Amino acid sequence: MDITRRRLLMLLPAAAVAWQYIEAGTPEASPNYKLTEHWWGMLIDIPKCIGCGSCVRACAEENDVPDRFYRTWIERYHVADWQIERPEVESPDGGKQGFPANEVSGGKNFFVPKLCNHCADSPCTQVCPVGATFVSPDGVVLVDKTYCLGCRYCVQACPYGCRFINPKTNTAEKCSLCYHRITKGLTTACCEVCPTGARQLADLKNPKDPIHEFLKTHTVQVLKPHMATGAKVFYNGMDGSVR
Amino acid sequence: MFKDLEHLLRLAVVITIAVVIFVALRTAVVPQSFGQYGHYRGAAVAEIAARPVAFAGREACETCHTDVVDQKKQGKHVVVACEACHGALARHADDPASVKPAKLDTAVLCARCHEANSAKPKGFPQVATADHSGGLACDTCHQPHRPKIEAEVKSATGGKK
Numbered sequence: 001m002d003i004t005r006r007r008l009l010m011l012l013p014a015a016a017v018a019w020q021y022i023e024a025g026t027p028e029a030s031p032n033y034k035l036t037e038h039w040w041g042m043l044i045d046i047p048k049c050i051g052c053g054s055c056v057r058a059c060a061e062e063n064d065v066p067d068r069f070y071r072t073w074i075e076r077y078h079v080a081d082w083q084i085e086r087p088e089v090e091s092p093d094g095g096k097q098g099f100p101a102n103e104v105s106g107g108k109n110f111f112v113p114k115l116c117n118h119c120a121d122s123p124c125t126q127v128c129p130v131g132a133t134f135v136s137p138d139g140v141v142l143v144d145k146t147y148c149l150g151c152r153y154c155v156q157a158c159p160y161g162c163r164f165i166n167p168k169t170n171t172a173e174k175c176s177l178c179y180h181r182i183t184k185g186l187t188t189a190c191c192e193v194c195p196t197g198a199r200q201l202a203d204l205k206n207p208k209d210p211i212h213e214f215l216k217t218h219t220v221q222v223l224k225p226h227m228a229t230g231a232k233v234f235y236n237g238m239d240g241s242v243r
Numbered sequence: 244m245f246k247d248l249e250h251l252l253r254l255a256v257v258i259t260i261a262v263v264i265f266v267a268l269r270t271a272v273v274p275q276s277f278g279q280y281g282h283y284r285g286a287a288v289a290e291i292a293a294r295p296v297a298f299a300g301r302e303a304c305e306t307c308h309t310d311v312v313d314q315k316k317q318g319k320h321v322v323v324a325c326e327a328c329h330g331a332l333a334r335h336a337d338d339p340a341s342v343k344p345a346k347l348d349t350a351v352l353c354a355r356c357h358e359a360n361s362a363k364p365k366g367f368p369q370v371a372t373a374d375h376s377g378g379l380a381c382d383t384c385h386q387p388h389r390p391k392i393e394a395e396v397k398s399a400t401g402g403k404k
Contacts, residue, residue, distance in 0.1 A: 048364065051360065054356075058331070061298075062298055099360055135281075136288050144287035180294035186300045196322070
C-alpha cells in the first residue's frame with residue numbers, strides 16, 4: 001500500500017490512540033519525580049485487615065522475595081481476656097496462604113500486617129559499616145545491594161525483625177516500599193492488592209494526601225515507640241498487646 | 244638550628260608520597276556518587292527506582308477493560324483492585340496481544356478472603372466454604388465482579404445461597 005499524504009493523515013489519530021494504550025501499560029520513571037518533595041510512610045488500618053495474605057504474595061512477586069523469607073508478613077494475635085502482655089502470635093508461612101481457622105474461645109483475635117517501618121532515625125542504617133543502607137532523601141530505607149557486604153549488622157539492629165539475608169545474593173534485603181513503583185506514580189504492590197484498603201501508602205510531605213486528615217481524626221500508634229526510631233508506618237486501632 | 248634539615252626533607256617526601264598514594268587509592272575505590280546525598284552511593288537511589296514493575300496498577304487495567312469497571316461499580320468489589328485476584332499483570336498491560344492472564348479458580352481464590360475466621364473483622368462477609376458450597380466453584384452462582392446474587396438466581400436454587 002502506498003502511503004499517500006491523505007492515508008498518513010488518516011492513520012495518525014489511530015496511532016495516537018494506540019500509543020496512549022502502550023503508554024498506560026508501562027508507567028515510565030517519572031522525570032518530574034523530585035526526591036525532596038516526598039516523605040513516604042504507610043498507614044495500616046488493623047480493623048480492616050482480613051489476613052488474606054494478598055499483600056505477602058504480591059510483595060514476593062513484585063520483588064522476587066525468596067520462599068520462606070518475607071519483606072512483609074501478617075501476624076495473627078490471640079489475646080486471652082486480660083493477658084495483654086502474653087499474646088499468642090502466629091504467622092504460618094508469613095500469612096502468605098492466609099490463616100487456618102482458629103476457634104479458640106475467649107479473648108480476641110486480630111491480624112497485624114508488618115513491614116519495614118521506614119524509620120526516620122533508623123537503627124539499621126546507623127550500624128552499616130560501609131554505607132550500603134541508608135534513608136533516601138524521600139524517607140525510604142533502602143539497601144544498595146551492589147555495595148552490601150552481607151555482614152548482618154543491620155539484621156541484628158532492626159528492632160522490628162524486618163531484614164534478612166537473601167540466600168541467593170548473600171546481601172541484606174528488606175522492604176523498599178516498592179521504591180521502583182512509588183517513584184513512577186504507582187502505589188506499592190501490597191497496597192495495590194489489599195482488597196479492604198487496610199494498607200495505604202502515605203506521602204507525608206504532600207498536603208493533599210488523605211493521611212493528614214486520617215492522622216488528625218484517629219488515634220494512631222507506631223510499633224515500639226519507646227525505641228524512638230521515628231517509625232513512619234502508622235497503625236490505626238492497634239491493640240496494646242501488639243509487639 | 245636547621246642542621247638536620249636533610250632528615251626532615253626526607254621525611255616530608257615519604258609523607259607526601261604516602262598521602263598521594265592514599266588520595267589516589269581513595270579516588271579509585273570510592274564510587275563517584277558516594278556522598279551525593281549522604282553517607283552512601285547516591286546513584287543507588289536511581290538504580291533501585293529503575294527496577295521494572297510486576298503489577299501494572301488498576302488504572303492501567305481500567306483504560307481497556309471498561310466493561311468490567313461498569314460491572315464492578317454495581318457491587319461491593321468495586322474497591323478491590325483487579326490484580327488483587329488476577330495477579331501481577333504488567334506484562335499483559337505492556338503486550339495485551341501475546342501475554343494472556345491465567346484463568347482463575349474461584350474455589351481457592353474467593354476463600355482466601357471469605358473463608359470464616361474468628362480473627363477477621365465481624366462486619367466482613369465470611370462463609371465456611373465446606374457448608375456453604377461443598378467445594379463447588381464460587382462462580383457457579385456468584386459473578387465475581389458483582390458478587391451479590393440476584394433474586395431470579397436465588398429462586399432457581401430454591402432460595403439457597
